[in-house]
Amino acid sequence: MGIISAIGHTVEDHRTSLMASKSGISTISNFKTAHANSIKVGEIKKTNLELSKQLNLPENHNYTRTALLGCIAVKEALAQAHISDVSNYKTGLISATTVGGMDKSELHFPDFNSSEKAEKYISSHHAGDSTNKIANYFNITEFVTTISTACSSATNAIMLGVRLIRSGHLDRVIVGGTDPLCKFTINGFKSLMILSDEICAPFDSNRKGLNLGEAGAFLILESERVRQDKPILAYVSGYGNANDAFHQTASSENGDGAFLAMQKALKLAKIQPEHIDYINAHGTATVNNDASESAAIKRLFTQVPKFSSTKAFTGHTLATAGAVEAIISILAIQEQAVFPNLNFKNPIPESGLIPETKLVSAKIDHVLSNSFGFGGNCSTLILSKA
Amino acid sequence: MSLQLELKEKIIELLNLEDIAVEDIDNSDALFGDGLGLDSIDALELIVMLDKDYGIKLTNPNDGKAIFQSIDVLANYIKTHRTK
Amino acid sequence: MKTCYINSAVSISTQDTFDVEKLVFKPLDYSSSTVRVKYPEFKKFISPIALRRMSSAVKMGVTASQLAMSKAEIEVPDAILTGTGMGCIDATETFLEAIIANNEDFLTPTAFIQSTHNTVGAQIALGLKCKSYNNTYVNGAVSFESALLDAKLCIELDEDNSILVGGIDEIGTIFCDLQYKNELKDGSGIRLPKSEGAHFFGLSNIKKENSICLKSVEVLHHLKMDSIETHAISILKKCGLDEVDAIITGHKNDEFDVYYESFLENTFQNTTQIRYKDVVGDYFTVSGFAVFLAQYMLINQTIPEGLTVKQNKVKPFKTILLYNQEQGQNHSFILLTTC
Numbered sequence: 148m149g150i151i152s153a154i155g156h157t158v159e160d161h162r163t164s165l166m167a168s169k170s171g172i173s174t175i176s177n178f179k180t181a182h183a184n185s186i187k188v189g190e191i192k193k194t195n196l197e198l199s200k201q202l203n204l205p206e207n208h209n210y211t212r213t214a215l216l217g218c219i220a221v222k223e224a225l226a227q228a229h230i231s232d233v234s235n236y237k238t239g240l241i242s243a244t245t246v247g248g249m250d251k252s253e254l255h256f257p258d259f260n261s262s263e264k265a266e267k268y269i270s271s272h273h274a275g276d277s278t279n280k281i282a283n284y285f286n287i288t289e290f291v292t293t294i295s296t297a298c299s300s301a302t303n304a305i306m307l308g309v310r311l312i313r314s315g316h317l318d319r320v321i322v323g324g325t326d327p328l329c330k331f332t333i334n335g336f337k338s339l340m341i342l343s344d345e346i347c348a349p350f351d352s353n354r355k356g357l358n359l360g361e362a363g364a365f366l367i368l369e370s371e372r373v374r375q376d377k378p379i380l381a382y383v384s385g386y387g388n389a390n391d392a393f394h395q396t397a398s399s400e401n402g403d404g405a406f407l408a409m410q411k412a413l414k415l416a417k418i419q420p421e422h423i424d425y426i427n428a429h430g431t432a433t434v435n436n437d438a439s440e441s442a443a444i445k446r447l448f449t450q451v452p453k454f455s456s457t458k459a460f461t462g463h464t465l466a467t468a469g470a471v472e473a474i475i476s477i478l479a480i481q482e483q484a485v486f487p488n489l490n491f492k493n494p495i496p497e498s499g500l501i502p503e504t505k506l507v508s509a510k511i512d513h514v515l516s517n518s519f520g521f522g523g524n525c526s527t528l529i530l531s532k533a
Numbered sequence: 534m535s536l537q538l539e540l541k542e543k544i545i546e547l548l549n550l551e552d553i554a555v556e557d558i559d560n561s562d563a564l565f566g567d568g569l570g571l572d573s574i575d576a577l578e579l580i581v582m583l584d585k586d587y588g589i590k591l592t593n594p595n596d597g598k599a600i601f602q603s604i605d606v607l608a609n610y611i612k613t614h615r616t617k
Numbered sequence: 618m619k620t621c622y623i624n625s626a627v628s629i630s631t632q633d634t635f636d637v638e639k640l641v642f643k644p645l646d647y648s649s650s651t652v653r654v655k656y657p658e659f660k661k662f663i664s665p666i667a668l669r670r671m672s673s674a675v676k677m678g679v680t681a682s683q684l685a686m687s688k689a690e691i692e693v694p695d696a697i698l699t700g701t702g703m704g705c706i707d708a709t710e711t712f713l714e715a716i717i718a719n720n721e722d723f724l725t726p727t728a729f730i731q732s733t734h735n736t737v738g739a740q741i742a743l744g745l746k747c748k749s750y751n752n753t754y755v756n757g758a759v760s761f762e763s764a765l766l767d768a769k770l771c772i773e774l775d776e777d778n779s780i781l782v783g784g785i786d787e788i789g790t791i792f793c794d795l796q797y798k799n800e801l802k803d804g805s806g807i808r809l810p811k812s813e814g815a816h817f818f819g820l821s822n823i824k825k826e827n828s829i830c831l832k833s834v835e836v837l838h839h840l841k842m843d844s845i846e847t848h849a850i851s852i853l854k855k856c857g858l859d860e861v862d863a864i865i866t867g868h869k870n871d872e873f874d875v876y877y878e879s880f881l882e883n884t885f886q887n888t889t890q891i892r893y894k895d896v897v898g899d900y901f902t903v904s905g906f907a908v909f910l911a912q913y914m915l916i917n918q919t920i921p922e923g924l925t926v927k928q929n930k931v932k933p934f935k936t937i938l939l940y941n942q943e944q945g946q947n948h949s950f951i952l953l954t955t956c
Contacts, residue, residue: 181721181722247755249709252713260798266795269792269795269796274755274756275755278756279757286839287838289838290837290838291947292759292763293756294753294754295754303752307767334716334721334729335729335732337724338724338725338729339726340577388751389749390739392745392748393743394572395730396573407748521730521735522735523739523743523751551665570666574726574730584723
């Protein structure tokens with residue numbers, strides 16, 4: 148696994164922050180926006196220059212922040228898996244993004260025609276560019292693609308990776324996502340009036356909205372044959388995707404899409420709801436999501452297991468969320484601990500659900516992780532102890 | 534031009550209601566749900582219109598429900614609260 | 618392993634391809650850097666209240682998908698898989714311009730919401746109240762192939778029975794122009810206008826009257842020029858074939874056409890070779906058009922008029938191989954056969 152987000156630049160950093168209940172939400176500082184004082188974000192306190200230096204990129208590169216974060220995360224993942232040459236097995240890459248090259252496009256848009264410095268980013272705009280950059284940086288030659296289904300993207304990437312290994316198409320797949328903070332998404336979510344001016348409070352009755360975040364997060368999936376003696380961090384034992392088909396951005400009251408996705412994942416994992424020890428919820432702290440997700444959870448679980456949203460740690464990392472939270476779920480399994488749902492005071496009256504508000508030790512064999520995106524795209528992953 | 538007429542024209546243009554003319558919208562018709570069939574995204578568009586054109590800032594999107602009930606209700610609200 | 622059938626193929630393109638019996642291609646207008654689609658009457662397929670928010674990509678996608686489902690006799694698909702290279706670029710440009718023009722003030726959400734890449738797939742699902750698996754691929758010139766590969770996987774893994782697959786791209790206004798000017802500066806020149814389109818297919822594990830078989834879909838990020846031919850041969854061999862009746866290539870009249878020349882110069886030099894981008898224009902998901910064309914050829918046993926064709930022997934088409942690449946990367950192979 149490899150990850151960079153507001154709570155750390157490595158997997159170990161994340162473990163430390165999560166175990167210490169240390170949030171990474173702050174005031175934005177990497178770039179100027181008119182909304183700087185009215186929002187809080189999960190920002191990675193590293194400039195693009197610093198990230199570029201970390202990757203030893205030539206000065207005149209046209210990597211977007213999306214590509215930089217992605218490469219940093221994949222680099223860590225490959226190192227952790229002791230892979231120095233990806234071509235020793237059929238290795239694919241499935242990334243996820245919503246921003247694509249927009250972090251650079253929005254900066255250079257007015258100058259695209261007149262400045263050489265700007266014009267090199269024209270070709271970086273499309274969503275596949277960052278993935279191409281990652282593939283080229285690490286010499287990945289087999290199947291490479293990008294998924295963009297809003298906030299469920301990385302979970303869908305992980306799902307596809309598993310299916311490609313199950314079917315024998317690939318021996319190994321690097322799966323995950325990358326999304327930076329940018330004015331486009333900040334303004335977009337602002338126009339939807341779902342950004343909070345404080346650190347978000349998932350599942351709280353007075354929740355005001357989400358904090359946007361940025362991250363690069365990747366996991367390496369391998370077939371049993373390829374893995375050989377390497378330690379297994381976890382199994383992807385179940386997954387499911389379903390569509391809410393209710394509205395373009397809002398989730399249905401009953402959380403149909405969420406319910407079906409979770410149900411599919413449990414069925415594939417061949418386990419019952421009572422076998423889930425921890426739900427890492429999507430829990431964005433918007434009025435709509437948390438109500439809808441709560442309804443779906445209550446429909447599926449007669450006894451709701453320990454659950455929390457970790458978005459008050461990292462912010463909502465959009466397309467990357469599914470991968471960030473898969474890694475967090477694996478850390479939960481490793482530590483046999485449920486990470487707290489920060490900032491929670493009172494339950495949502497309609498559901499009465501109370502998340503874990505403090506770090507708590509627990510026997511964790513199976514974690515269910517949810518990621519739900521615009522367009523009703525609902526995805527669930529079940530990660531299990533090896 | 535009456536405020537009601539002005540609002541109807543703005544709504545048709547802003548929300549891209551191509552097949553609808555001002556005569557089709559009654560001042561007391563429901564704008565949301567069963568009436569004109571507008572939804573929560575349209576409400577957000579109208580909230581921006583209130584700010585941009587009439588200087589009225591709504592911070593809670595839920596307040597829109599009461600204000601956007603009909604052209605008459607909306608016009609009355611604007612008359613009382615406009616700063617532009 | 619279950620066979621993957623393509624039971625319908627629908628295309629909205631710069632040519633007269635939507636819902637027509639016979640395909641005849643006219644020369645493409647090369648006087649401009651962009652060529653737009655002659656849009657069908659969308660009102661016939663989409664209600665006004667839904668239509669008002671839709672960009673061309675969404676309108677084309679929803680319309681093409683409806684016809685593809687109807688032709689494949691799919692009421693509600695088990696999966697909706699789409700590919701798009703630039704996504705909903707129109708709405709993206711609108712929102713971006715608004716941010717800059719208004720200094721991040723007075724921004725309305727419609728353009729932002731419409732700009733998400735999975736809007737087409739989402740709108741299709743919304744219209745059908747379809748709660749099944751829904752995914753959108755956005756990897757440049759293999760966006761459509763990724764969706765097709767996923768669809769084949771759904772059938773291979775016995776996950777789904779009927780799948781709607783599509784590729785969509787709209788021109789937009791600003792980025793296409795920037796790309797065009799950028800490409801001109803490189804000296805490799807533009808030999809092909811940018812365009813747009815939507816191509817949708819109904820796939821199933823059930824054979825119908827006008828089915829063709831999707832035998833293979835392969836996407837490779839990198840392939841050496843001198844390995845393309847051997848790779849294509851290995852695909853044919855895996856499917857029990859020694860040769861193929863026709864090859865459709867993504868020639869673009871640019872410097873990277875050398876990949877196609879290298880591919881075609883030995884084993885396949887006498888195989889019927891067909892190009893298509895010179896009649897429909899260029900965009901990331903235009904390879905969806907190639908599949909539409911191949912389906913037409915396999916069903917009707919004819920090559921439509923107006924294409925660039927190199928044909929030595931006229932013989933029945935039982936097998937067609939499609940090969941495409943993008944600037945020497947993102948290679949894709951699709952093998953289609955009669956069944």
